[in-house]
Amino acid sequence: MNTPFIIEQTDIQLLNTTAHIKYELSFEHASRHCISIKMIITQNRDEITIIKSPVWIPGSYKVRDMNAHQHDVRIHDMQGRPLTWKWMTKSAIEIHNPEKSDIIVSYEYYANDRGVRTSHVNRNHAFIMPVACLMYVENRMEEIHHVSIQKNEKWNTITTALSPIHEQMSDNTVLYGALNYHILIDSPIEIGNHVCMTFEVAGALHELAVITQESIDMEWLKGEIKRAVEVEYAFWGDLPYDRYVFFLLIGEGLRGGLEHLRCNVSAVEPSAFLDKTSAQGMMALLVHEFFHTWNVKRIRPIELGPFNYQEENYTHMLWLAEGFTSYYDDLLSYRCGFYSKEEYLSVLAQSHLGKLARVPGRFSMSLKDSSFLAWTKLYSMSPDQHNQFPSYYTKGGIVALLLDLLIITQSNGKSKLDHALRTMWKSYKQDGTKGFTEDEIIQCIEEECGVSIRSVFTQWLNGTDELPYQEIFSRIGLEWKEEPIAIKQEWYGDFRPFHPKKQSIFFGCAVNEEQGKVIVKEVEKNSPADRGGIGIDDEIIAVNGKRISNRNMLLQSLQSNGLTQDAEIIANCDGKIYTTSITLQPAIQYSLNVRDSITHDQEQLLEFWLHG
Numbered sequence: 001m002n003t004p005f006i007i008e009q010t011d012i013q014l015l016n017t018t019a020h021i022k023y024e025l026s027f028e029h030a031s032r033h034c035i036s037i038k039m040i041i042t043q044n045r046d047e048i049t050i051i052k053s054p055v056w057i058p059g060s061y062k063v064r065d066m067n068a069h070q071h072d073v074r075i076h077d078m079q080g081r082p083l084t085w086k087w088m089t090k091s092a093i094e095i096h097n098p099e100k101s102d103i104i105v106s107y108e109y110y111a112n113d114r115g116v117r118t119s120h121v122n123r124n125h126a127f128i129m130p131v132a133c134l135m136y137v138e139n140r141m142e143e144i145h146h147v148s149i150q151k152n153e154k155w156n157t158i159t160t161a162l163s164p165i166h167e168q169m170s171d172n173t174v175l176y177g178a179l180n181y182h183i184l185i186d187s188p189i190e191i192g193n194h195v196c197m198t199f200e201v202a203g204a205l206h207e208l209a210v211i212t213q214e215s216i217d218m219e220w221l222k223g224e225i226k227r228a229v230e231v232e233y234a235f236w237g238d239l240p241y242d243r244y245v246f247f248l249l250i251g252e253g254l255r256g257g258l259e260h261l262r263c264n265v266s267a268v269e270p271s272a273f274l275d276k277t278s279a280q281g282m283m284a285l286l287v288h289e290f291f292h293t294w295n296v297k298r299i300r301p302i303e304l305g306p307f308n309y310q311e312e313n314y315t316h317m318l319w320l321a322e323g324f325t326s327y328y329d330d331l332l333s334y335r336c337g338f339y340s341k342e343e344y345l346s347v348l349a350q351s352h353l354g355k356l357a358r359v360p361g362r363f364s365m366s367l368k369d370s371s372f373l374a375w376t377k378l379y380s381m382s383p384d385q386h387n388q389f390p391s392y393y394t395k396g397g398i399v400a401l402l403l404d405l406l407i408i409t410q411s412n413g414k415s416k417l418d419h420a421l422r423t424m425w426k427s428y429k430q431d432g433t434k435g436f437t438e439d440e441i442i443q444c445i446e447e448e449c450g451v452s453i454r455s456v457f458t459q460w461l462n463g464t465d466e467l468p469y470q471e472i473f474s475r476i477g478l479e480w481k482e483e484p485i486a487i488k489q490e491w492y493g494d495f496r497p498f499h500p501k502k503q504s505i506f507f508g509c510a511v512n513e514e515q516g517k518v519i520v521k522e523v524e525k526n527s528p529a530d531r532g533g534i535g536i537d538d539e540i541i542a543v544n545g546k547r548i549s550n551r552n553m554l555l556q557s558l559q560s561n562g563l564t565q566d567a568e569i570i571a572n573c574d575g576k577i578y579t580t581s582i583t584l585q586p587a588i589q590y591s592l593n594v595r596d597s598i599t600h601d602q603e604q605l606l607e608f609w610l611h612g
């Protein structure tokens with residue numbers, strides 16, 4: 001019998017419930033980054049019980065084998081008598097329990113990876129990703145699960161989207177729960193001394209938990225996040241939760257985000273609070289993760305939920321899950337007031353269209369295949385990945401943009417993609433137990449918006465041809481340009497020219513500095529560097545006879561070489577020195593602007609697109 005996939009939970013549903021699968025978490029070994037976990041399984045009906053750990057994290061499409069950090073597994077009955085058990089696979093344990101007694105599985109979990117999808121525990125705090133460290137009982141995932149947390153006198157705050165079981169928390173131990181395992185592992189927990197604030201939108205409580213050593217302006221941050229919630233609430237029409245948590249990790253080297261049903265975890269560098277562009281990036285990230293509350297956690301590709309936690313869950317539709325969300329994160333940031341109109345068009349030109357323009361792999365792999373192979377492609381972070389395939393975030397976002405403009409122009413300003421998404425949301429609310437097929441999405445767009453997009457849209461999803469930017473943008477009075485960066489003359493005082501500036505050059509390499517050496521990290525296919533035979537991991541030693549010891553020296557030497565002659569480069573490949581001549585190219589700039597010749601009708605379409 002197929003049990004329905006339940007993913008909605010309100011706090012009141014868990015009050016005073018009991019559970020027959022319960023986890024006790026304690027932190028006696030926090031200083032060596034270990035969580036002590038005791039899993040208590042009662043009401044066993046079989047002589048053999050199988051318990052498993054997920055091998056991947058929904059929302060992050062890569063097999064990560066998180067239970068590699070699990071150790072010191074011991075399995076007993078309630079009287080402390082050891083039970084016979086064995087590993088069946090890398091992530092599954094078979095327990096022999098002839099008396100069908102209650103089972104206690106205890107283990108340690110080493111949690112020393114700070115990020116949005118990993119657990120991190122030390123003497124100061126614990127951030128727990130249940131999907132990484134809590135095992136499930138086969139065939140019993142749909143039961144209520146409880147988690148009890150042993151409080152530590154130094155850690156007085158706990159934040160989680162799990163629901164409290166008792167109205168009054170005890171001083172020593174607190175008990176949380178989830179209606180099933182799917183909701184449990186989708187609900188991270190922070191325990192420590194983090195800063196918390198709350199606000200309400202549309203009667204729903206929103207908690208903001210900031211985990212950082214930095215001192216930040218919480219009031220300002222709360223105001224910006226509240227603004228984002230209000231704009232997304234207006235976009236979708238309602239909020240699909242009673243309570244929602246924003247977890248924000250701030251620290252050097254931290255980035256990214258992960259969406260959950262009633263919370264998200266986002267991570268930024270401290271610079272997000274120091275300069276405007278970084279703050280805009282942070283707000284777009286928060287808008288993105290919050291948008292996933294609807295798009296992907298609920299409106300989702302058919303293959304993404306219920307999940308198979310033991311293997312890859314393939315889908316061709318991450319263009320919907322991540323592409324559409326990437327498109328709306330910046331558009332809704334504009335509607336929030338986090339960008340000016342010019343800034344938004346510039347972000348589209350640089351971070352979306354210009355970014356894809358530097359990905360030769362867009363001519364090799366379709367958007368749908370890039371989605372399907374996410375498990376070994378996007379998350380593998382190969383230094384050669386831009387030459388191999390387009391990201392379904394970047395190309396998916398651009399396809400969403402072009403689709404939106406196509407709908408707007410075809411419907412003559414009566415419909416847009418927003419309307420189709422709202423219809424999908426209504427459809428989810430009627431039956432949320434399963435996701436959408438590609439055909440259902442296209443049908444929904446065509447019916448809701450009264451347009452005919454199937455043929456062109458499926459070509460964008462399946463094809464590898466360049467997307468028709470100019471054709472679509474010109475319909476709405478926008479102009480897309482890819483052109484060499486213009487040379488601007490600078491002046492001393494009012495009338496003395498500073499010496500003529502050289503054309504900005506394009507080399508086609510990303511480099512790192514390692515111990516005084518300049519090492520090639522990426523090479524763009526068919527770029528000057530590629531044609532000159534420079535490869536990933538090569539060391540660039542000299543340009544035109546001048547020793548190069550850092551990235552700036554390389555850029556300056558290439559820039560001063562200019563375009564009129566080839567640059568002579570000495571490099572080292574795997575211990576063998578070689579010399580090559582590089583024909584440099586002008587650097588290209590990308591821009592998207594409102595045409596001077598925009599018509600009144602186009603102006604109206606443009607405003608209709610930009611505003612909610």
Ligand SMILES: [Zn+2]
Binds near residue numbers: 288321322325
């Ligand atoms: Zn996302």
